[in-house]
Amino acid sequence: MEGPLCNDPADEPEAHALCELAAHIHAATAEFSERVAAFDLRDAWGGAGIRSCAHWLSIYAGFESSTGQELIRVGTALAALPLTRAAFGAGELSLDKAKALAGVATAGDEEGWVELGRELTAGQLSRICRLYRQAREGNPEAQLANRGLWTSYREDGMLRLVALLPPEEGALVASVLESIALERSQQPAQAAGETLAEGREAPQVPDPAQDPWAARRADALVAVCEHAAGVAASELEGAPGRTRVVVHVYASLLSGKAEGGRCALEDGQALPPSVAERLACEAEVVELWEREGLPIDLGRSRRTVSPRLRMALNARDRGCCFPGCPIPLRRTHAHHLQHWAEGGRTDLSNLVSLCGFHHRRLHEGAYSIRHERDGSLSFEARNGKLIRAQSQWLDCASA
Structure with missing residues (x-):
C-alpha cells in the first residue's frame, strides 16, 4: 500500500514507515466510514434512548458526535464517488481530504478533484473546496438555510461563539459592534473608586488582551447582551404569569x-x-x-423544583445524564427518579437532569434508571442491558 510521497533527509526510513502507517490508517478509515454509513442506512443503531448513529458511535466506538457525523457523511458520499472511494481505500487520501471532496465532487468532475486531492495538502484542498462551495451556494436560500450560531467551551474555560449570518444581517451586527467598540475605546478608563481632582487625567488601566481591537468588539457584544437582558427584565417585571399549558x-x-x-x-x-x-x-x-x-x-x-434546587441540580449534572448525550444543562428537564405522585421527594438525591428527548423516551418505557449503592446511576435498556459509554462511569447523580 502506497501513501503520499515522503522525503525526510534527516530520517528517510522512519519517514517512509510513518507514511506507510498513515496510508493503512486512511484505508481502514475509508472502510469504517463505508460500513458505518451502511449501518446508519439500515437504522441498525436504533435502541433505547439512542438519538442517531452518531450518538451510537459516541457511546460504543468512542468518537465525538461531530466526528461520527463526518464519518457517516463521507461514507454516504463515497457510494456515488467511485474514484474518491478507490483513492481513499488505497490510502492515497486522508479523511480530511475525503471530507473536503465529499462536499464538492460530482460524478462529472470527480476525476479532477481526486487528482487535486493527491497534489495538495489537506489544508490547501479544504480552502479551495470551501471557496468553491461559497461561489456555488452563494444564493439567499442557501444562506438562510446555513445561518446559525454555535457555542462551545474551550479547554481553558472560555466560551467560543461561531456565527453564520446572511451578508446584510452580518453587516448590521459588525457595524453595531464596531461602533460600540470605537466609542468605548475613546472613553478614558478611570481606576475604580478613585476620585480625581479637577484638571487631572484619569489613570489608564492596561488591557491584557493579546488583540485589543478584537477584545473591544467582544466587550461590545457583552454590552449589547447586558442591555438586552436589562430591557427584558424590566418588561417582565410586574407582567402577568407565564403562559401555561393546562x-x-x-x-x-x-x-x-x-x-x-x-x-x-x-x-x-x-x-x-x-x-x-x-x-x-x-x-x-x-x-x-x-x-x-x-x-x-x-x-x-x-x-416542584425551586430555583435554588434547580441551580444545585445544574451545578451537579452539567447536562443531560444519559450516556453520551451532548445536550447542555440549559436544555434539560429535572426528572423525579421516584415520581412525586408516588411519594417521591423533591430533593437533589431524587432528581436527575435529562434532555427533552431522553425524558420523553424514559416515560415511554424505552429504558429505565436505577440508583446504585454508591449513589451513581445505571441506565438500562428495556431488555435489561446496561447502556454505557465506552470506559465511562456515570456519576452525574451521585450525592
Whole structure:
C-alpha cells in the first residue's frame, strides 16, 4: 500500500514507515466510514434512548458526535464517488481530504478533484473546496438555510461563539459592534473608586488582551447582551404569569394506582399518561377537588423544583445524564427518579437532569434508571442491558 510521497533527509526510513502507517490508517478509515454509513442506512443503531448513529458511535466506538457525523457523511458520499472511494481505500487520501471532496465532487468532475486531492495538502484542498462551495451556494436560500450560531467551551474555560449570518444581517451586527467598540475605546478608563481632582487625567488601566481591537468588539457584544437582558427584565417585571399549558389528570393515574381516569389538555384533547407524567416533573401543580365532576375547592399551586434546587441540580449534572448525550444543562428537564405522585421527594438525591428527548423516551418505557449503592446511576435498556459509554462511569447523580 502506497501513501503520499515522503522525503525526510534527516530520517528517510522512519519517514517512509510513518507514511506507510498513515496510508493503512486512511484505508481502514475509508472502510469504517463505508460500513458505518451502511449501518446508519439500515437504522441498525436504533435502541433505547439512542438519538442517531452518531450518538451510537459516541457511546460504543468512542468518537465525538461531530466526528461520527463526518464519518457517516463521507461514507454516504463515497457510494456515488467511485474514484474518491478507490483513492481513499488505497490510502492515497486522508479523511480530511475525503471530507473536503465529499462536499464538492460530482460524478462529472470527480476525476479532477481526486487528482487535486493527491497534489495538495489537506489544508490547501479544504480552502479551495470551501471557496468553491461559497461561489456555488452563494444564493439567499442557501444562506438562510446555513445561518446559525454555535457555542462551545474551550479547554481553558472560555466560551467560543461561531456565527453564520446572511451578508446584510452580518453587516448590521459588525457595524453595531464596531461602533460600540470605537466609542468605548475613546472613553478614558478611570481606576475604580478613585476620585480625581479637577484638571487631572484619569489613570489608564492596561488591557491584557493579546488583540485589543478584537477584545473591544467582544466587550461590545457583552454590552449589547447586558442591555438586552436589562430591557427584558424590566418588561417582565410586574407582567402577568407565564403562559401555561393546562393538563387535567388524576393523581391516581400518575401514580399507577389506577388505569382509568381523565388525562387531557384544557380543550379536551386526550394525552397519554406518560406525557402528563413527564410534563409534571417541572410543572406548576394545582390541587383541585371535585364532587360529581364539578370543582368544589382549589388548593394553592406549588412548584416542584425551586430555583435554588434547580441551580444545585445544574451545578451537579452539567447536562443531560444519559450516556453520551451532548445536550447542555440549559436544555434539560429535572426528572423525579421516584415520581412525586408516588411519594417521591423533591430533593437533589431524587432528581436527575435529562434532555427533552431522553425524558420523553424514559416515560415511554424505552429504558429505565436505577440508583446504585454508591449513589451513581445505571441506565438500562428495556431488555435489561446496561447502556454505557465506552470506559465511562456515570456519576452525574451521585450525592
